[in-house]
Amino acid sequence: xxxxxxxxxxxxxxxxxxxxxxxxxxxxxxxxxxxxxxxxxxxxxxxxxxxxxxxxxxxxxxxxxxxx
Numbered sequence: 117x118x119x120x121x122x123x124x125x126x127x128x129x130x131x132x133x134x135x136x137x138x139x140x141x142x143x144x145x146x147x148x149x150x151x152x153x154x155x156x157x158x159x160x161x162x163x164x165x166x167x168x169x170x171x172x173x174x175x176x177x178x179x180x181x182x183x184x
Contacts, residue, residue, distance in 0.1 A: 121160075
């Protein structure tokens, strides 16, 4: 599953680059997501070696506040 996740996320970022150029990309994960998903995102960022890819983990409860 990890390799598939990283492959799909890499394709997504590459597509963003094709359409929008060398823009910063912020990958966001809610705190309720499994820690494993954040680790996958960190591995993907490391493998891309892209200084403009950032990862943010939303604090627990923030997503619920934004949806109301």
